[in-house]
Amino acid sequence: MFATLDAVDLARWQFGLTTAYHFIFVPLTIGLSFLVAIMQTIWVRTGKAKWLQLTRLFGKIFLINFAMGVVTGIVQEFQFGMNWSNYSRFNGDIFGAPLAMEGLIAFFLEATFIGVWIFGWDKLPKKVHLVSIWATAIATWISAYFILAANAFMQNPQGFVINEERGRAELESFIAVLTNPVALLQFPHTIFSSIMFAGTAIIATAAWHLKRNQHHAQMLSALRFGIWANLLAFVGVGVTGHELGIVMTATQPMKMAAAEAMYESASGADASFSLFSLGTPDGSAEIFSVRIPYLLSFLANGNFDGSVEGIRDLQADYQALYCGADSALTCPSDGNFAPVIWITYWAFRWMIGLGVIAALVSIVGLWLTRGGRTAPKWAYTVAIWAAATPMLASIIGWVFTEMGRQPWLVFGVMTTEQGVSPGVPAWAVLISLIVFTLVYGALAVVEFKLITKAAKAGPEEITEDDAAAAHDDTTDNTRYATVY
Incomplete structure (x- = not known):
């Protein structure tokens, strides 16, 4: 039974599913931390009870989501050692640097200031407490940048050299890794x-x-x-x-060609963008499409008369460039350098x-x-x-x-x-894939119920007098602790 399983495909499925699941929480954490900070700023500036209520309500949703994001995110790092050890050995010197910085700097800042924000409502002056949620939001953004810099290295590798003697890539410029143009955008x-x-x-x-x-x-x-x-x-x-x-x-012309399922190079009006397309079963020829002339040229080059390389030309170029004598790491076993076209399209x-x-x-x-x-x-x-x-x-x-x-x-x-x-045999990857899927599915149910329960509960009952008292740093706010 297990002889027909492919460890590579299973490892890709596992990483893809866990990453997609984890990314449900990441954008909500990044976005809510910023928007909750704005809500609290409005309350601090105006003293209006409704903005305190909204800060508390969406702050609660933010905290639930943040906790779930931490739980699911830890698994991501483990997978590099579990299923992708060759990658970790060869590229870990570069890829691991921004991830280490994310853990040592950004995550510790997040953990510290989010604790201050949770427990500081009735203990800190309102403006000092406001700083804690802004620091949390900024730390969340810093964390995102380090992770995106690590991913950008996979899209557009720079800042490294290949050590032929040790058979691995080594970090040459951490600044180059952090300033990767892919990461910057x-x-x-x-x-x-x-x-x-x-x-x-x-x-x-x-x-x-x-x-x-x-x-x-x-x-x-x-x-x-x-x-x-x-x-x-x-x-x-x-x-x-x-x-x-x-x-x-x-940096990745094949990806843009695959995004349009464009097999032949084109320029100007011929470099059109299809809103909808039907092709032959193998995807190599078009049967029907609805197209906008020049748009692909604009998307790819920023102008309407640029050229876009097609899949066939790029395939020939990559074959010559990456399938030479010393191509153990750079030539696919089937020699195909195009992604799955219909998925990308x-x-x-x-x-x-x-x-x-x-x-x-x-x-x-x-x-x-x-x-x-x-x-x-x-x-x-x-x-x-x-x-x-x-x-x-x-x-x-x-x-x-x-x-x-x-x-x-x-x-x-x-x-x-x-x-x-x-x-790692295919059966071991399959077992971990099934376990992760079941556990993550259960966590998804818990997350959804917790967030919907908090959202449906609505804002807490806070009167204008209570909000005004909490807004006044000269007031003994400890008697309002139950409000928070």
Whole structure:
């Protein structure tokens, strides 16, 4: 039975599933830490009870999500030693450096200041306490940057040399690793997409209560706040995504060609973008498509008359470049340098389409609630269901990023099949895959129930007098400890 299993494919499935599951929590943590900090800032500046209530409500959701993100994230590091030991041995000197910095600097800052924020409500002056949530948000962003720098090395390796004697890659410039152009654009793109997700979570929570005519003043403010966060972040996602596409074309041209399923090189009007396409079963020929002329050229080059290399030309170039005499790590066993075309093609479109849907829902919501109006109940229902769209867009975006890199584990340096652990049998990987899937599935149920319970409970009862007393640093706030 196990003889037909492929350890490489199973290891890829395991890492892909655990990473996708972990990334459900990451963007919500990144986005909510920032938006909760803004809510608390508004309360500190205005003293209005509703903003204290919203800070407390969404702060609780943030804490639940943060805890679950830590639990699921720990597994990621272990997988490098479990299933990808060849990769860890060969590239660990470079890849491990930003991950070590993330643990030693960013995570400790997060853990410290989040504790101060949790337990400091009735013990610290309001402005000092406010600093703790901003420090948590900043540490979360720093953590994200180090992790994205590690991933950017896999997309566009730089800052290293190959030690032929020891048979491994060694770090030459940590600055080069941190200033990788892919990381410099992946970071704001990820931050903006995370704010979109957090914004829609706030929108959905507010819509659930408004649909039931509960906490109208607080939830209308939360709804409008989430809508503006979502729309402004969407603009940031679009701008940074376009710039990231240009860098991607320069560093990984095969990924851009696969994103359009473009087998022949093209330029100008011929470098068109297909909104929808049907092809032959092997994907090598087009039967029908709906296309926008020049758009692919713009996405890939930033202008309308640039050229985009096709899959066949790139395949020939890569064959000559990476399948020479000394190609043990850089030539796939089947000699194919193209990723799975249909996955890359549709992931690129779903990533964009789901983000656009989230923005459109926010635009409609902004119009329906203008001037403090109450939106129809159907609009609130749509807003609740639309909460998942930025999350799905982010997960699919990572599917595109990682699947589009295949067959490379580190582009131009090591193929995926060369990075797997040689001594781990397929049956062992299968068992751990099943166990992780079951455990993560159970955690998903727990996470969903905890967050929905907190969201449905709504804001705590805090009067304007209590909020004003908490807002006044000269007041003995210990008697309000039960409020917090």
